[in-house]
Amino acid sequence: MKSPLQPHTLLVHRHKGVTLSEVLVSILIMSIGVVSLMSLFPISTLRALQATNLTNATILRYNYEGLSAAVPDLGDGTRAWKPGLTVVPGSVIVPTNPAIREAFPQIVMFASANGITGAAEPNWLGAGPYNDGGVVWSPRTTPIYVIDPLGTFDFDFDTTGPEVSRSLFGNIRNATGVNASIDYCPRLTGLRGDLATSRDNARRLCTQPDSWVRLDESSGVSAFTANTVTLADLNEVYGNVYSPTVPMRLTLFDADGRVSHTREVSIPPSGSTAAQILTWTVPLPAGFVPSRVRIDTQEQRYTFLISCRRANRTVQRDVVVFFRRQFNPQDEMLYPAVFAPGLDAGDDRQPGFAGLDDDGDGTVDNASELGIPGSDDQPINYAVVRYRLPDASDPSRPAPFLKAGSFVCDFANLRWYRILKISDPVTAPDTLRPNNFSPVFSSFVQLTQDPQPEDRFVRLTLQDTDEDGVDQIIDSNSTAAIPVAARGAMFPRNVVEVYQISPFFISKVAAD
Secondary structure, three states: OOOOOOOOOOOOOOOOOOOHHHHHHHHHHHHHHHHHHHHHHHHHHHHHHHHHHHHHHHHHHHHHHHHHHHOOHHHHOOEEOOOOOEEOOOOEEEOOOHHHHHHOOOEEEEEOOOEEOOOOOOOOOOOOOEEEOOEEEEEEEOOEEEEOHHHHHHOOOOOOOOOOOOOEOOEEEOOOOOEEEOOOOEEEOOOOHHHHHOHHHHHHHHEOOOOEEEEEEEOOEEEEOOOEEEEOOOOOOOOOOOEOOEOEEEEEEOOOOOOEEEEEEOOOOEEEOOEEEEEEOOOOOOOOOOOEEEEEEEOOOEEEEEEEEEEOOEEEEEEEEEEOOOOOHHHHEEEEEEEEEEEEOOOOOOOOOOOOOOOOOOOOOOHHHOOOOOOOOEEEEEEEEEEEOOEOOEOOOOOOOOOOOOEEEEOOOOEEEEEEEEOOOEOOHHHHOOHHHOOOOOOOHHHHOOOOOOEEEEEEEEEEOOOOOOOOOOOHHHOOOOOHHHOEEEOOOOEEEEEEEEEEEHHHOOOO
């Protein structure tokens, strides 16, 4: 018997999957993660660059401290007088008697011409100048100066008008649009005798020795001597690469590459593009036959200068480290400025305690409450700077290099500060006056002289570079001996860091 027909059963298969909304949410979540991750790459790159700069700057700082112990001239830029000393223009000495040095800590002696000191030390009585064998010494009060061996040789002074002297640090823009030096802050080489005339010695002292960059390589040695090599397969070297201020180094290899010798090119390449002759001073050893030559140039990535302040019995010193320093008058140009300590309103951005009448004068959160003890108000340094826009009389007038995170130098006192914040430029300085700057900012002497419609003013919030964290800003208005032209701000480019190091005691100046 046949079984009854069973009704047809429909089998429903449920396919697993996601909806469009789920896909969109997943994409959103993933994009947030990807964007967050991508944002870390530029930040990490900047942090790595900053770490590299600070590492190299710290190495140079310790290099200088070691060098100043080995080369006493680098300690404070001077040396004690001694008989038979060969001097050049700009050489600086101090008396051998420590009591005289300590009694007159800011007096040093400058030589104006080449010569050799006599057999007996001058008595240094009177106002000078002092005759000393073949040298004439002129006393000079030097509360501030810089030790800058590289700047002495490489600074690009202006020969078309009033010269910006390599022997002076700092310049101003005059009415005719030409930079002119200020005779206030000497630039010393920190080198003695014949060393002071050698740029190579300055370079070795102030740069790192591992900053060589490969220029080219040649295997076309057509001729050589103990002091020359002739190359036939390069066009880049002859006449258009070599510069006295950019050292060139050769590494010469023998045929199998097992033996090599390194020499620095001593004179410009000669010959022609088809046969370039490179010359060095130290001869190659006998029997060495060069077959291949690698040519490197030195890139002065990290260099330093020392800013010095002579006071009482010590010289306070800062090591200023640059990355690819620009030896340009604009980098040492001064802009009228007033530096002074002030108070910041703190996180609540209100004077004293926010919402309270701290001083009981009937007004809540007015300016007189700024700095009330116990509040979040904090001491901080400020500066107001004037610069002038280009006009018909000086269409190329430069503006200062203003950038948060960079450094500014209070030139009158030779102190360095990191710029934390820059205000928008205004046309009147009084609008930038912090309430508690009076009477420090009462006159604005250097900011209001010769007012012009092109004048602009900015206020800088500054961080002191003093390692002990103590606010040490000095008001240059309070010292009448400082020339008005010197009461300005300097904005050199590419300053990596400024290190305050241990003071140098004037009594320890060495003769050798």
